[in-house]
Amino acid sequence: MKTMHKSPWLLHYDGSSCNGCDIEVLACTTPVYDVERFGVVNTGNPMHADIFLVTGGINSQNEDVVKQIYSQMPDPKVVLAVGTCACTGGVFKECYNIKGGVDTVIPVDIYVPGCAARPESIIDGVVKAVSLFQRKHEEEEKKKNGRHRK
Amino acid sequence: MVEALWGRIGMMAAYAVFAPLIGGLLDGIDRKISARMQGRRGPCILQPFYDVAKLTKKQLLSVNKFQLLMVMSYLFFVMLSGALFFGGCDMLLCFFSLSTAAMFLILASTSTHSPFSTIGSHREMVQMMSYEPMVLLTAVGFYLATGTFRVMDVIRTDIPVIAYAPGFFVGFAFVLTIKFRKSPFDLSTTHHAHQEVVKGVTTEMVGIEYATTTVAEWYENVFLLGVVGLFFVTSNPWSYLVAALAVFAVYFIEILIDNTSARVKWQLMLKLAWGVTLVTGGLNLFILELI
Numbered sequence: 001m002k003t004m005h006k007s008p009w010l011l012h013y014d015g016s017s018c019n020g021c022d023i024e025v026l027a028c029t030t031p032v033y034d035v036e037r038f039g040v041v042n043t044g045n046p047m048h049a050d051i052f053l054v055t056g057g058i059n060s061q062n063e064d065v066v067k068q069i070y071s072q073m074p075d076p077k078v079v080l081a082v083g084t085c086a087c088t089g090g091v092f093k094e095c096y097n098i099k100g101g102v103d104t105v106i107p108v109d110i111y112v113p114g115c116a117a118r119p120e121s122i123i124d125g126v127v128k129a130v131s132l133f134q135r136k137h138e139e140e141e142k143k144k145n146g147r148h149r150k
Numbered sequence: 151m152v153e154a155l156w157g158r159i160g161m162m163a164a165y166a167v168f169a170p171l172i173g174g175l176l177d178g179i180d181r182k183i184s185a186r187m188q189g190r191r192g193p194c195i196l197q198p199f200y201d202v203a204k205l206t207k208k209q210l211l212s213v214n215k216f217q218l219l220m221v222m223s224y225l226f227f228v229m230l231s232g233a234l235f236f237g238g239c240d241m242l243l244c245f246f247s248l249s250t251a252a253m254f255l256i257l258a259s260t261s262t263h264s265p266f267s268t269i270g271s272h273r274e275m276v277q278m279m280s281y282e283p284m285v286l287l288t289a290v291g292f293y294l295a296t297g298t299f300r301v302m303d304v305i306r307t308d309i310p311v312i313a314y315a316p317g318f319f320v321g322f323a324f325v326l327t328i329k330f331r332k333s334p335f336d337l338s339t340t341h342h343a344h345q346e347v348v349k350g351v352t353t354e355m356v357g358i359e360y361a362t363t364t365v366a367e368w369y370e371n372v373f374l375l376g377v378v379g380l381f382f383v384t385s386n387p388w389s390y391l392v393a394a395l396a397v398f399a400v401y402f403i404e405i406l407i408d409n410t411s412a413r414v415k416w417q418l419m420l421k422l423a424w425g426v427t428l429v430t431g432g433l434n435l436f437i438l439e440l441i
């Protein structure tokens with residue numbers, strides 16, 4: 001289906017972020033940036049989400065939460081790590097309770113660097129995630145069709 | 151006689167085919183107008199269709215099979231109530247069928263044992279308790295104004311029902327806010343990002359299940375707006391134009407209320423809904439009885 005990319009629903013999870021990136025994520029939904037014009041809905045429900053947007057690093061307490069949210073999202077899904085902390089652990093990397101970036105727990109598709117990540121780069125990341133979402137769907141369809149032919 | 155029967159069946163079929171298209175477009179227009187009211191550009195008008203199309207392609211990660219059956223039943227009964235209405239049948243039957251549909255939604259929601267959908271379904275039941283008296287009174291209002299419950303006879307009157315039943319109209323328009331899940335009465339679930347109980351009744355609905363619920367809501371909205379239009383329809387063909395304008399006006403006011411009010415607690419919703427029912431519906435009923 002070609003219109004899959006027109007409806008990316010986003011789930012925002014704050015790992016152990018300082019809230020800088022979270023404020024910028026929320027800024028994307030305001031009239032200035034209005035990410036809803038791309039069909040993006042900021043849903044709070046993993047069951048309805050297509051793009052998992054994580055800010056902040058992963059620590060021993062939120063590790064299971066992130067894994068669970070990821071497992072509750074139906075395929076196809078895309079993971080977006082927003083901010084330096086979500087990408088690598090950032091300034092908190094050496095802390096005793098920090099495991100590192102989001103990719104230490106779940107597979108990450110798109111990395112958006114920045115401290116804090118600017119709304120423009122977040123929107124850029126979301127748009128990239130959207131095209132990847134479409135590609136993943138098409139690959140799934142191909143796999144399914146291949147299976148039917150056999 | 152046979153021709154009339156075929157005409158009614160044709161109307162039912164037209165409802166089944168066109169109601170989701172009209173409902174989806176209205177939803178799209180709603181999102182666009184809401185965005186403009188908030189100073190945003192907003193998504194394309196066809197956005198709701200893209201959303202539903204995407205949901206049908208998502209993996210069905212449902213916790214049980216029972217939920218899908220209940221959601222399908224919800225859609226079926228909503229379609230039935232709308233088809234009966236546009237087919238010109240008894241209005242009471244339409245409203246009873248609509249209540250049955252709401253029960254199926256609650257069953258679908260409670261079957262999952264999720265705390266969010268459980269709270270959502272409790273609230274959905276409170277919402278039903280709030281709007282049901284007015285919905286039933288509306289049917290009574292149509293009866294008192296025209297002497298019949300049958301929609302096909304109501305549309306043959308010479309004077310529009312609104313002339314006799316303005317109170318019922320105001321009361322019905324008030325409970326529409328609850329039925330449309332618009333703020334301040336979007337307690338059980340909401341269409342907006344400002345969630346309270348995640349997504350309430352629809353929390354555990356995945357992919358095709360959520361798509362079905364959305365389409366059922368479109369059918370329901372078209373049916374309810376049809377009831378709004380019925381207040382203005384007479385034997386004069388021009389009255390249909392007036393009815394359409396009234397429908398758009400009511401829908402616009404609902405969007406305006408949605409964007410300018412904050413969510414209330416269920417106690418206030420119940421008090422307001424029953425208060426308005428008693429004052430508008432009750433007073434109108436009393437006056438019609440006196441006449």
